Amino acid sequence: MSRLPLLLGGSALAAYLWSRSRTHTSNPSPSTLASTFTGRWVWPVQNYNGRPVAVSDGFNSPRPAVARHGGVDLMFKRNASDAFKPGTSNGTKAFVMPDDIAVVAASDGAVWSAMKTSRGNAIVIEHGPRKVATFYTHLDKLLVTPTSRGQSKQRVRAGDILGTVGFSPLDGEKLKHLHFEVWLGNPSDAIDPELVMKTWEHVGDPRTALVARNGSLTYRPVGESGAYPQWVRDLKGEAGVYLIRDIESHELLYVGSSAGRLYDTLTRHFQAWRRFKGFWRGQYAEGHDPGLTYDRGDVEVAIRLTKPDDSLDEESRLIHRLRPRDNLIGQPAADEAVPF
Numbered sequence: 001m002s003r004l005p006l007l008l009g010g011s012a013l014a015a016y017l018w019s020r021s022r023t024h025t026s027n028p029s030p031s032t033l034a035s036t037f038t039g040r041w042v043w044p045v046q047n048y049n050g051r052p053v054a055v056s057d058g059f060n061s062p063r064p065a066v067a068r069h070g071g072v073d074l075m076f077k078r079n080a081s082d083a084f085k086p087g088t089s090n091g092t093k094a095f096v097m098p099d100d101i102a103v104v105a106a107s108d109g110a111v112w113s114a115m116k117t118s119r120g121n122a123i124v125i126e127h128g129p130r131k132v133a134t135f136y137t138h139l140d141k142l143l144v145t146p147t148s149r150g151q152s153k154q155r156v157r158a159g160d161i162l163g164t165v166g167f168s169p170l171d172g173e174k175l176k177h178l179h180f181e182v183w184l185g186n187p188s189d190a191i192d193p194e195l196v197m198k199t200w201e202h203v204g205d206p207r208t209a210l211v212a213r214n215g216s217l218t219y220r221p222v223g224e225s226g227a228y229p230q231w232v233r234d235l236k237g238e239a240g241v242y243l244i245r246d247i248e249s250h251e252l253l254y255v256g257s258s259a260g261r262l263y264d265t266l267t268r269h270f271q272a273w274r275r276f277k278g279f280w281r282g283q284y285a286e287g288h289d290p291g292l293t294y295d296r297g298d299v300e301v302a303i304r305l306t307k308p309d310d311s312l313d314e315e316s317r318l319i320h321r322l323r324p325r326d327n328l329i330g331q332p333a334a335d336e337a338v339p340f
């Protein structure tokens with residue numbers, strides 16, 4: 001069964017086609033792949049508590065209703081501690097998919113279509129001038145502007161939110177997963193996404209990052225004790241900066257960063273026992289000043305996610321601009337011009 005008429009309609013297809021040879025096979029050469037997949041590419045489903053998404057069913061796997069599986073299905077590998085029961089919308093024996101997990105754009109591009117189909121909400125993104133498009137379906141919520149034939153002219157960046165993972169209305173088991181395809185031209189040029197996805201980046205929840213990109217900082221309490229809230233746990237494996245301020249006076253106390261261990265670096269500030277054991281002594285090899293610990297109930301925290309390579313620059317930019325009380329080094333002299 002051809003997917004395209006279902007999705008775009010015949011004349012839309014004509015507009016969508018690139019002038020490509022019709023002899024394209026689903027086994028492109030490594031040099032074709034290398035020249036096509038330039039720029040930043042990310043797995044199209046956010047990490048779940050730092051756990052990267054995985055392929056739960058591969059390209060070309062046998063299907064009863066269609067000739068072949070034209071893409072990959074993405075879910076999270078089941079952990080022993082996962083509460084989701086097999087046979088529910090949220091899991092199988094081997095994989096899980098929690099509710100409200102973000103689907104994100106695999107690379108920069110323009111939204112070609114975003115609409116409801118019989119298989120759930122579906123999105124096509126064109127990644128021109130590179131001759132590649134990506135297809136996402138079974139979305140629960142659509143968080144881009146609905147459009148066809150690119151009329152919305154909406155552009156997205158790699159990692160921007162497109163919607164949330166849902167299930168196909170045609171699936172009797174209602175199993176939540178993202179169905180994802182990579183097209184080197186039109187849908188009949190689908191390749192096995194796993195040929196290229198191995199080197200793609202895994203990203204956190206873009207809804208956390210969105211706060212940062214807009215320039216505003218959202219401060220939230222971290223709880224007086226016990227388990228950290230979900231948004232803190234979601235920082236596992238992430239890169240970025242954190243700002244700690246007094247919950248009552250709102251005085252900024254400290255700005256720190258991590259190039260990939262944001263959760264660990266932030267939560268060290270709340271481990272009061274370490275205050276008495278000299279834990280921080282000699283721990284600041286990356287150029288950080290000695291860390292300080294704070295009572296969790298007395299502070300609130302804002303996060304700005306960055307690329308790993310950018311976390312230190314963003315930290316020093318914020319220290320210079322905001323002059324937190326407890327950062328001891330990297331502070332400009334009082335008469336030094338702040339270049340921001």
Ligand SMILES: [Zn+2]
Binds near residue numbers: 069
């Ligand atoms: Zn699928």
